[in-house]
Amino acid sequence: xxxxxYTPAPVIEEQxxxxxxxxxxxxxxxxPGILGMILGSRHSLIGGWMDESYESGLTxxxxxxxxxxxxxxPEHIKYVMVTRHQNFERKSPQMRRALEVxxxxxxxISEGETWKSRRPLVADIVHKNRVPAFGRxxxxxxxxxxxxxENYRADEEFExxxxxxxxxxxxxxRTIFGHDLGTEAARQVIDGxxxxxxxxxxxxxGYWLGSDEGWPILHGPxxxxxxxxxxxxxxxxxxxxxxxxxxxGSMIDLLVKRRQKSPELGLDVTALRNEAATLFMAGHETTxxxxxxxxxxxARAPWIEKAMLEEIAQICGDRDPTIDDVExxxxxxxxxxxxxxxxxxxxxxxxxxxxxxxxxxxxxxxxGMVMIAPWLIQRARDLWDDPNHFKPQRFMNGARINTFAYIxxxxxxxxxxxxxxxxxxxxxxxxxxxxxxxxxxxxxxxAEPVCRLTLRALDxxxxxxxxxxxxxxxx
Ligand code: HEM
Numbered sequence: 460x461x462x463x464x465y466t467p468a469p470v471i472e473e474q475x476x477x478x479x480x481x482x483x484x485x486x487x488x489x490x491p492g493i494l495g496m497i498l499g500s501r502h503s504l505i506g507g508w509m510d511e512s513y514e515s516g517l518t519x520x521x522x523x524x525x526x527x528x529x530x531x532x533p534e535h536i537k538y539v540m541v542t543r544h545q546n547f548e549r550k551s552p553q554m555r556r557a558l559e560v561x562x563x564x565x566x567x568i569s570e571g572e573t574w575k576s577r578r579p580l581v582a583d584i585v586h587k588n589r590v591p592a593f594g595r596x597x598x599x600x601x602x603x604x605x606x607x608x609e610n611y612r613a614d615e616e617f618e619x620x621x622x623x624x625x626x627x628x629x630x631x632x633r634t635i636f637g638h639d640l641g642t643e644a645a646r647q648v649i650d651g652x653x654x655x656x657x658x659x660x661x662x663x664x665g666y667w668l669g670s671d672e673g674w675p676i677l678h679g680p681x682x683x684x685x686x687x688x689x690x691x692x693x694x695x696x697x698x699x700x701x702x703x704x705x706x707x708g709s710m711i712d713l714l715v716k717r718r719q720k721s722p723e724l725g726l727d728v729t730a731l732r733n734e735a736a737t738l739f740m741a742g743h744e745t746t747x748x749x750x751x752x753x754x755x756x757x758a759r760a761p762w763i764e765k766a767m768l769e770e771i772a773q774i775c776g777d778r779d780p781t782i783d784d785v786e787x788x789x790x791x792x793x794x795x796x797x798x799x800x801x802x803x804x805x806x807x808x809x810x811x812x813x814x815x816x817x818x819x820x821x822x823x824x825x826x827g828m829v830m831i832a833p834w835l836i837q838r839a840r841d842l843w844d845d846p847n848h849f850k851p852q853r854f855m856n857g858a859r860i861n862t863f864a865y866i867x868x869x870x871x872x873x874x875x876x877x878x879x880x881x882x883x884x885x886x887x888x889x890x891x892x893x894x895x896x897x898x899x900x901x902x903x904x905x906a907e908p909v910c911r912l913t914l915r916a917l918d919x920x921x922x923x924x925x926x927x928x929x930x931x932x933x934x
Pocket of ligand 1: 567568737743746799803877881885
């Protein structure tokens with residue numbers, strides 16, 4: 460019999476007539492020890508928290524030679540992310556090292572002057588005022604995607620996370636590159652990113668052994684090929700735009716125009732490529748996992764799904780929802796907000812201190828790490844009623860939500876640049892697909908949430924889909 464060195468915490472999930480306790484790992488009752496911590500973090504970065512971490516507070520824990528301050532109160536999250544933003548703007552060495560080959564100095568991992576000068580540029584490209592224009596692409600791509608679901612037999616099972624990643628990758632690819640990008644080139648970019656992401660490891664031993672910058676990562680031929688493929692396609696599109704071709708209104712078009720308007724920014728082709736690659740990476744997996752969890756939750760809470768269908772029918776009648784409806788789809792929005800509370804796609808936000816600092820009573824050394832965890836603060840039992848229950852209504856009827864206790868898009872100057880894009884996209888895709896299809900999760904299947912690059916179900920989510928009868932507002 461194989462020796463098991465590590466057993467993940469069991470998953471708790473509970474379903475009743477009118478309540479659903481969403482799946483989550485049982486909190487630990489005793490500290491895991493060093494081997495448990497290392498093996499546990501390889502399995503998932505959200506499984507190893509003690510019971511007391513699920514209430515607000517400040518605490519520290521040690522990983523090899525490093526002490527990490529867990530910042531888990533709204534007040535101190537504000538201190539780190541807003542008040543002392545400049546001291547804590549640096550992402551963790553593991554994140555920087557893991558992504559630098561693909562994204563270069565792209566916004567997600569840049570810092571200092573580069574971040575400061577590029578942030579307004581990228582934020583402008585995905586600004587909420589532009590969402591209506593991109594919304595047409597979101598809808599068209601989702602409707603075309605839905606045609607594919609028509610072909611499934613009602614008993615034909617498939618994996619939902621990959622299906623949602625296909626949908627959101629197509630949306631972001633079309634909004635960044637425009638519709639002129641051929642299918643083959645689009646496939647190369649999507650596959651290149653998928654290959655790269657699979658190989659990303661979120662543990663950099665070098666940092667934990669004392670190197671402030673972490674150790675450089677060795678990249679094998681498969682990863683190098685994936686990077687070359689992505690860079691090649693993106694540079695090709697940029698060069699076409701610089702030569703006066705390419706689709707107007709795409710994100711690359713906007714980046715190139717901005718370069719022409721603001722030469723002082725010194726944006727060369729590599730800088731443009733890095734920002735386009737960043738938008739692609741930051742902008743699709745997050746939305747894909749959000750949609751997957753939303754379908755999982757709805758499948759287990761049919762009374763919410765029924766109310767959603769009624770809302771969609773009331774606002775949209777017999778047609779597909781569009782981006783202009785999103786504002787009025789209050790319950791659909793609340794379902795996405797509650798999904799993001801229970802399953803924040805980026806569940807941990809580590810930050811490295813530029814200089815020594817003090818958070819509450821805890822000293823943080825220069826180069827030390829503070830950890831902000833949307834996963835924990837959004838389930839803190841002293842801040843949320845029934846923290847593990849799926850209750851979208853907590854976001855409705857003008858509910859007041861504490862900005863620093865609900866941070867799925869982070870908070871402060873480094874808040875997600877694509878917040879409005881991502882939120883609208885998730886609401887719209889969910890509303891279009893839910894209206895057309897009943898999505899059933901395999902009976903008896905229990906998803907185990909794990910944190911890899913994003914928060915996903917360990918073995919995916921096996922589902923079947925069936926077309927709803929025309930205008931049937933029944934789950
Ligand atoms: C549900 C969808 C999304 C979620 C939950 C999400 C979440 C986040 C979070 C938590 C961060 C900060 C990460 C950190 O501080 O370590 C971030 C950053 C970022 N996101 Fe999103 N995101 C989503 C969708 C998008 C989309 C659709 C785009 C672009 C179209 C986008 C572009 C970005 C960019 C460029 C950054 C870096 C911002 C900076 O550092 O200044 N995101 N996102």
